[in-house]
Amino acid sequence: MKVLLVNGSPHAKGCTFTALSEIASTLEKQDIETEIFQLGVKSISGCRGCNKCNETNKCIIDDIVNEFVLKAAGADGFIFGSPVHYASSSGAITSFMDRVFYSGGDKLAFKPGSVVVSCRRAGSTAALDQLLKYLTINNMPVISSDYWNMVHGFTPDDVRKDIEGLHTMRTLGYNMAWLLRCIEAGKKAGFALPEKEEKQWTNFIR
Numbered sequence: 449m450k451v452l453l454v455n456g457s458p459h460a461k462g463c464t465f466t467a468l469s470e471i472a473s474t475l476e477k478q479d480i481e482t483e484i485f486q487l488g489v490k491s492i493s494g495c496r497g498c499n500k501c502n503e504t505n506k507c508i509i510d511d512i513v514n515e516f517v518l519k520a521a522g523a524d525g526f527i528f529g530s531p532v533h534y535a536s537s538s539g540a541i542t543s544f545m546d547r548v549f550y551s552g553g554d555k556l557a558f559k560p561g562s563v564v565v566s567c568r569r570a571g572s573t574a575a576l577d578q579l580l581k582y583l584t585i586n587n588m589p590v591i592s593s594d595y596w597n598m599v600h601g602f603t604p605d606d607v608r609k610d611i612e613g614l615h616t617m618r619t620l621g622y623n624m625a626w627l628l629r630c631i632e633a634g635k636k637a638g639f640a641l642p643e644k645e646e647k648q649w650t651n652f653i654r
Contacts, residue, residue, distance in 0.1 A: 449628050450481040452523045454516070456530035456541025458489045463566035464529045466607040467599045470614050471527060471564070474621030480628065485516060487540050494543040501551035513544060517552030524631075525591075525624055526561040528579055535571030537579050545582050553586045558641050560627050562591035562620055565598050566607065572598040587642075591627060593620040 453472055457464040465484065472482040493509050500508040507513050520526070528545065530537035549556070563579035565572050576596060583590050597620055599613035600606070607613065 449524045449632065450483065450522065451475055451525040451527060451624060451628075452483055452485055452516075452519060453527045454485045454487065454529060454541070454544075456487050456528065456538045456544065457566075458487075458538070458540065459531075460486055460488070461604065462531070463599065463601055463604055463607045464531050464564075466604040467564050467566050467613070467617050468527065468529045470617040471621040471624075474618045475625055478622070478625035480625050483519070485519065487512065487544060492540050492543045493547075495546045495550055505551075507547050507551040509547070513547045513551065516544075516548060517555055520548075520552060520555040523559070524628055525559055526556060526588075527564060527591075527620075527624070528561070528582075529564045529566070530575060530579060532565050532567035532571040532575045535574045537565065537575045542578075545579070549582050549586055557587040559588060560591050560624060560631070561588040562624065563597060564617065564620070567598065567600060568602045569600070572596065572600075589627060591620060591624045593617070593623060 453468045455465050455468055468484055472484060475482050490512065492512060498508060506517065528541065530541045561583045563576060565575045573596060576598065580590065593616045595612065595616045597616060599610050599617065601610055
């Protein structure tokens with residue numbers, strides 16, 4: 449089993465990475481493979497709404513998004529992490545997730561996912577709400593912890609002093625490992641994915 453953890457911060461070893469590393473360490477102690485997928489500082493274009501991905505099954509903008517979707521096909525769970533910028537997630541991860549879920553959402557559907565944020569002081573719950581919406585529109589079981597998935601601090605050293613925040617990250621890791629094993633046991637017992645009803649699209653204005 450493997451979990452992909454996405455670092456949506458431009459800082460490769462910053463506060464968000466510190467939070468994700470705590471989760472990854474916990475998962476690895478549970479014999480679950482992890483990979484931290486770094487978005488980095490290269491520009492990530494927003495979705496153009498061209499719908500070409502419906503024809504080719506990949507985003508027409510051939511960048512890190514398509515790289516991630518290929519990896520996602522072989523992963524069993526996902527955790528998306530972001531710093532808080534103006535009470536929302538980073539611009540990079542917002543563009544990234546718009547395109548990942550639009551062009552490759554089927555590679556993540558029915559697989560457990562979670563989101564975490566890091567902030568100096570405030571805006572964390574608004575950013576969490578924003579990121580969670582991607583999971584809850586895509587048939588993904590959401591992994592929770594025993595507090596909202598956030599850490600506080602201005603530097604990685606600050607985050608390492610956030611004892612409760614790190615506890616929250618570890619608990620998230622344990623919960624992810626538990627559900628992955630439950631899903632694996634269910635598959636071995638012959639339980640199939642939920643039945644999918646054909647969707648009827650409607651507009652609010654008629």
